[in-house]
Amino acid sequence: MSYIELKNIEKSFENKEVLKDVSLSIEKGEFVTFLGSSGCGKTTLLRCLVGLENVDSGSIYLDGQDITHVSAQMRGVSMIFQQYCLFPTMNLFDNVSFGLRMKKIPRKEIEERVNDVMTIVDMQDHLDKYPYQLSGGEQQRAALARGLIMNPKVLLLDEPFSAIDAKLRKELQLYLKKIHRKLNMTSVFVTHDQEEAMRMSDTIHLFHDGVLEQTGKPNDIYLHPNSVYAAGFIGSYNLIPEELLSKTNKKTCRRYAIRPEVIEMSKKVYVQSDEYEYLEGIITNQIAQGSVARTVITINSNIEISADSISQENFSYQIGEYVYLRVPKKDIVKLSR
Numbered sequence: 001m002s003y004i005e006l007k008n009i010e011k012s013f014e015n016k017e018v019l020k021d022v023s024l025s026i027e028k029g030e031f032v033t034f035l036g037s038s039g040c041g042k043t044t045l046l047r048c049l050v051g052l053e054n055v056d057s058g059s060i061y062l063d064g065q066d067i068t069h070v071s072a073q074m075r076g077v078s079m080i081f082q083q084y085c086l087f088p089t090m091n092l093f094d095n096v097s098f099g100l101r102m103k104k105i106p107r108k109e110i111e112e113r114v115n116d117v118m119t120i121v122d123m124q125d126h127l128d129k130y131p132y133q134l135s136g137g138e139q140q141r142a143a144l145a146r147g148l149i150m151n152p153k154v155l156l157l158d159e160p161f162s163a164i165d166a167k168l169r170k171e172l173q174l175y176l177k178k179i180h181r182k183l184n185m186t187s188v189f190v191t192h193d194q195e196e197a198m199r200m201s202d203t204i205h206l207f208h209d210g211v212l213e214q215t216g217k218p219n220d221i222y223l224h225p226n227s228v229y230a231a232g233f234i235g236s237y238n239l240i241p242e243e244l245l246s247k248t249n250k251k252t253c254r255r256y257a258i259r260p261e262v263i264e265m266s267k268k269v270y271v272q273s274d275e276y277e278y279l280e281g282i283i284t285n286q287i288a289q290g291s292v293a294r295t296v297i298t299i300n301s302n303i304e305i306s307a308d309s310i311s312q313e314n315f316s317y318q319i320g321e322y323v324y325l326r327v328p329k330k331d332i333v334k335l336s337r
């Protein structure tokens with residue numbers, strides 16, 4: 001049995017099914033992410049895991065124990081929220097030690113544990129400060145310390161960095177990974193940001209409309225999405241109808257997915273080889289994305305394909321220009337649904 005097992009979880013709010021027969025398992029020490037678009041049920045599943053929501057049916061096991069009906073306080077799971085949820089009238093020492101004080105832990109032990117945990121999040125010099133005296137990133141680190149101090153069996157993080165600017169967010173992501181490696185604490189992270197999920201996770205569970213759509217290692221999901229939804233959500237795949245690729249003129253519902261970065265573009269017709277599929281069309285847009293540039297090519301006047309190249313290569317092309325494309329067949333993903 002895995003460290004955490006969620007079995008056939010169902011949950012509705014006001015007759016709306018939010019979680020539909022969700023089953024997944026998490027290993028001890030793993031960093032997993034629940035990824036999916038807004039409203040797909042990620043936070044609800046996290047709240048069921050921590051015990052803030054009851055499931056309608058299904059079971060939750062932690063470390064071999066059935067905790068489905070165990071109260072949130074008794075589960076040994078800590079949750080860090082998007083809003084830092086620090087008490088504004090308490091300094092950091094009181095904020096971080098709050099849970100231990102509620103448990104009537106002796107003062108000396110509290111001081112030691114606060115010191116340890118504030119050293120881990122690199123905030124040992126801020127104990128006397130109040131939340132309003134801290135930056136957003138510092139507040140989130142203090143919230144993390146408040147979760148860690150309880151020595152939870154599992155740390156749950158609900159979009160903890162979504163209110164933080166892009167640069168600091170990347171720093172905190174690296175920081176959290178470092179802490180995770182150091183403490184080897186089983187962690188479940190919720191985000192709708194695929195890049196964040198790719199960067200942080202050992203395993204990604206991708207959700208769509210209350211259903212677990214795909215589970216895998218970040219690179220596996222990136223290279224082998226199994227559905228139109230997964231391909232659209234991860235890696236900005238181009239979705240191509242079969243008749244366009246195979247040149248058989250077969251009209252099927254089957255779709256293929258191609259990542260923008262595997263498409264090569266040329267002003268001249270390619271010499272044909274069995275290893276490639278070939279397309280051609282007109283450049284209808286160019287989008288600068290820093291070091292990478294995205295070119296949009298319209299094929300058969302109605303299908304748009306994005307191709308990524310390093311920005312400098314892209315300078316030689318113009319909107320309106322006719323171009324030839326080739327795609328290695330090994331990089332074309334056949335979608336099963």
Ligand SMILES: Nc1ncnc2c1ncn2[C@@H]1O[C@H](COP(=O)(O)OP(=O)(O)OP(=O)(O)O)[C@@H](O)[C@H]1O
Pocket residue numbers: 013014018036037038039040041042043044045192
């Ligand atoms: N307490 C509640 N009462 C009624 N509906 C709810 C409640 N909590 C969540 N929902 C609904 O359940 C659905 C899933 O919500 P949830 O917060 O789990 O989604 P999410 O994937 O975490 O989205 P986001 O990324 O926007 O937070 C949404 O339609 C939401 O409106």
